[in-house]
Amino acid sequence: MKTMSKKFAFTAVIGILSASLGGLSWATEKELVLGVNDALTGPGAVYGLPQSNAVKMAADEINAKGGIKAGADIYKLKVISNDDKANPTEATNSVRKLIDRDNVKYLLGFCCSGSTSAVASFIEKENVVMLVGNAAERAITAKGIPNLFRTRPPADFTGAAAGTFVAKRGAKNIAVIGSLDVSFYTQYLDAFEREINKAGGKIVAKETFGLKDRDMTPQLTKVRALNPDALLILGYVEPAAFVYRQATELGMKLPRYGFTSGSEEQFLRVATSEQMEGVWDLRPTELTVEALDANAKTYVANYTAKFGTAPSPSSPYAYDQVYVLKNAIESVGSADDTKKVIAAIRKLIVPKEAVMKYLPTAGAMFDVNGQAYTSNGAFQWQKGKWVYVSDLPSDTKTYSDYLRSLRN
Amino acid sequence: MIEIFQQSLNGLAIGAVYVLIALGLTVVFGILGIAHFAHGSVAMFGGYLTFLVMEKFGIPFFTAMGIAMVGGAALGLVIERLAYHPVQDAPHINAFIIALGLTMMMEGMNLLMFGADQVVIQTPYRGVFHIAGIAVAELRLIVILTACVLVGAITLLIAKTKTGKSIRAVAQNRQAAILMGVNVSMVSLVVFAISSALGVAAGALIGALLAIAPGVGEGLAVKGFAVLILGGLGSIPGAIAGGLILGVSEAMAAGFISSAYKDVIAFLVMILVLLFRPEGLLGKR
Numbered sequence: 001m002k003t004m005s006k007k008f009a010f011t012a013v014i015g016i017l018s019a020s021l022g023g024l025s026w027a028t029e030k031e032l033v034l035g036v037n038d039a040l041t042g043p044g045a046v047y048g049l050p051q052s053n054a055v056k057m058a059a060d061e062i063n064a065k066g067g068i069k070a071g072a073d074i075y076k077l078k079v080i081s082n083d084d085k086a087n088p089t090e091a092t093n094s095v096r097k098l099i100d101r102d103n104v105k106y107l108l109g110f111c112c113s114g115s116t117s118a119v120a121s122f123i124e125k126e127n128v129v130m131l132v133g134n135a136a137e138r139a140i141t142a143k144g145i146p147n148l149f150r151t152r153p154p155a156d157f158t159g160a161a162a163g164t165f166v167a168k169r170g171a172k173n174i175a176v177i178g179s180l181d182v183s184f185y186t187q188y189l190d191a192f193e194r195e196i197n198k199a200g201g202k203i204v205a206k207e208t209f210g211l212k213d214r215d216m217t218p219q220l221t222k223v224r225a226l227n228p229d230a231l232l233i234l235g236y237v238e239p240a241a242f243v244y245r246q247a248t249e250l251g252m253k254l255p256r257y258g259f260t261s262g263s264e265e266q267f268l269r270v271a272t273s274e275q276m277e278g279v280w281d282l283r284p285t286e287l288t289v290e291a292l293d294a295n296a297k298t299y300v301a302n303y304t305a306k307f308g309t310a311p312s313p314s315s316p317y318a319y320d321q322v323y324v325l326k327n328a329i330e331s332v333g334s335a336d337d338t339k340k341v342i343a344a345i346r347k348l349i350v351p352k353e354a355v356m357k358y359l360p361t362a363g364a365m366f367d368v369n370g371q372a373y374t375s376n377g378a379f380q381w382q383k384g385k386w387v388y389v390s391d392l393p394s395d396t397k398t399y400s401d402y403l404r405s406l407r408n
Numbered sequence: 409m410i411e412i413f414q415q416s417l418n419g420l421a422i423g424a425v426y427v428l429i430a431l432g433l434t435v436v437f438g439i440l441g442i443a444h445f446a447h448g449s450v451a452m453f454g455g456y457l458t459f460l461v462m463e464k465f466g467i468p469f470f471t472a473m474g475i476a477m478v479g480g481a482a483l484g485l486v487i488e489r490l491a492y493h494p495v496q497d498a499p500h501i502n503a504f505i506i507a508l509g510l511t512m513m514m515e516g517m518n519l520l521m522f523g524a525d526q527v528v529i530q531t532p533y534r535g536v537f538h539i540a541g542i543a544v545a546e547l548r549l550i551v552i553l554t555a556c557v558l559v560g561a562i563t564l565l566i567a568k569t570k571t572g573k574s575i576r577a578v579a580q581n582r583q584a585a586i587l588m589g590v591n592v593s594m595v596s597l598v599v600f601a602i603s604s605a606l607g608v609a610a611g612a613l614i615g616a617l618l619a620i621a622p623g624v625g626e627g628l629a630v631k632g633f634a635v636l637i638l639g640g641l642g643s644i645p646g647a648i649a650g651g652l653i654l655g656v657s658e659a660m661a662a663g664f665i666s667s668a669y670k671d672v673i674a675f676l677v678m679i680l681v682l683l684f685r686p687e688g689l690l691g692k693r
Contacts, residue, residue, distance in 0.1 A: 218660075218670070221414045225411045251536050270528050275534070
């Protein structure tokens with residue numbers, strides 16, 4: 001009897017201990033997979049590869065600081081990066097693999113509009129959050145897709161501001177040469193043209209080139225004969241660089257305004273600094289040397305050290321996506337319920353780690369369309385460097401309302 | 409008027425590159441009856457090699473191009489021995505299939521060796537001259553002159569040397585040439601070496617003028633064959649005339665009609681020539 005009571009007491013104590021231990025919550029370490037979909041090769045790689053690198057860098061930074069602490073869980077980030085070659089079919093396949101095979105809930109990257117629009121067309125039906133970067137096509141956020149957010153402002157938001165700027169500088173007859181079969185460049189141009197026309201000027205020519213074209217001398221020769229007082233170039237970095245180079249080879253000495261983004265290194269692979277001298281880039285302010293604050297300075301230093309090359313101006317759109325997610329997940333306390341994370345992103349203020357300078361709408365980073373806005377700037381190539389010259393005044397509220405109205 | 413001259417001059421530079429490509433193709437086709445599709449990839453190989461030699465050793469452009477041409481000639485010898493020599497007496501379709509396979513192999517090799525990124529060969533020729541309102545870019549002028557020099561050298565080789573005589577003999581009648589004691593096997597090697605060297609020069613010049621990237625080689629090979637048909641299969645003067653005509657008509661079409669139809673219009677010109685003169689402009693009836 002005594003032995004049995006001892007055994008019973010012992011078992012009871014073990015039982016009570018186990019029960020109480022079972023009630024305690026441990027901090028469990030989980031893995032959060034971020035799926036990056038971007039152009040890592042091909043003409044879009046000038047935008048996509050730096051974005052993919054930026055996401056990896058942000059993930060490494062967060063992991064080094066202990067991961068994302070959400071409620072009782074700690075999430076360590078793992079990045080899977082897929083090359084969609086800026087091709088709509090490849091992008092669709094790659095995102096499907098991320099969702100179906102890799103069970104990814106958070107999609108980042110998206111540099112290029114063709115591929116991004118293809119994914120946006122079905123993403124509403126998926127239990128994922130899609131964060132778009134450099135892709136500039138307005139329709140991506142015009143549809144009000146609830147689980148899609150974009151850190152980069154639409155092209156025409158910048159186009160209008162650029163038109164006002166160029167008109168103020170006295171240009172009355174402007175020739176345009178661009179990838180005009182790409183709709184976001186046409187949207188930029190439409191907004192640009194409206195402002196030029198308001199100021200009494202006009203567009204005297206609209207010449208096209210393909211994203212892979214390299215010889216634009218026929219178009220430039222045609223345009224030269226019309227004697228314009230400015231040239232507007234709309235295209236990816238590499239063909240634009242050929243345009244700048246060939247314009248000087250044809251003896252054209254007029255002001256050249258572009259909408260291309262792209263780092264100094266990317267342009268210097270094609271044109272010399274002398275050939276680029278005086279070229280303007282009228283684009284979202286992005287990564288700006290003059291306006292660099294601590295975040296941006298650290299970003300440039302870390303990126304250059306990690307990847308051996310300077311970051312492209314648009315790469316922080318993707319870097320900031322990671323911190324948007326981090327802050328949203330921390331406020332929710334979990335990464336498992338995408339609907340809660342989406343709601344948190346909607347209310348999010350601009351994260352303190354963000355590199356780009358966002359203009360909040362009603363205090364939040366993203367407006368009702370899921371669209372964030374950065375200011376627009378005029379940059380000029382001066383002695384081998386892109387120099388920030390001035391702000392391009394832009395009306396965020398008006399644009400946001402206009403974007404909302406397109407949904408109907 | 410000035411615009412027409414300017415467009416023509418722009419087109420002549422590209423046309424000069426087409427001439428070099430087409431010459432490489434026409435010597436192989438005219439003498440050996442082989443449609444050497446991989447020629448475009450050989451041109452790209454040459455362009456990449458020129459760039460690498462310049463970057464790694466700081467060697468100036470023309471010296472680097474010369475080195476690459478020697479490399480290209482060596483590659484031509486290897487291609488001839490390994491790919492085409494084994495099927496020289498087999499039905500023509502065999503050589504055709506080998507040519508296609510070789511193209512894919514060379515594209516893959518270029519990708520492996522040189523990567524997928526675009527390569528632009530920077531040269532010191534950045535001057536611009538203005539003559540009667542036409543802007544003459546120094547680089548374009550140099551491309552045209554280089555092509556002239558190479559075409560002249562090849563013409564001299566074929567017309568004035570013993571090797572050239574052997575080549576002409578094989579082109580006229582292979583069997584008779586064998587009977588006359590011509591070393592046909594050697595001729596085949598020499599022809600491929602010449603063809604590849606010319607292709608490499610074209611690749612280097614395109615790399616300096618525009619850029620080298622995956623896909624550019626295929627485009628060049630297709631244009632090369634278009635020039636061949638336009639100028640006349642196996643005709644060297646035809647390749648010269650055809651290349652220049654194609655280059656200029658592309659520039660005119662892009663400048664006066666639309667750049668979107670640049671390639672289409674070039675082939676339209678080719679079809680018109682074939683409708684009215686199927687043997688090509690300077691081919692024999």
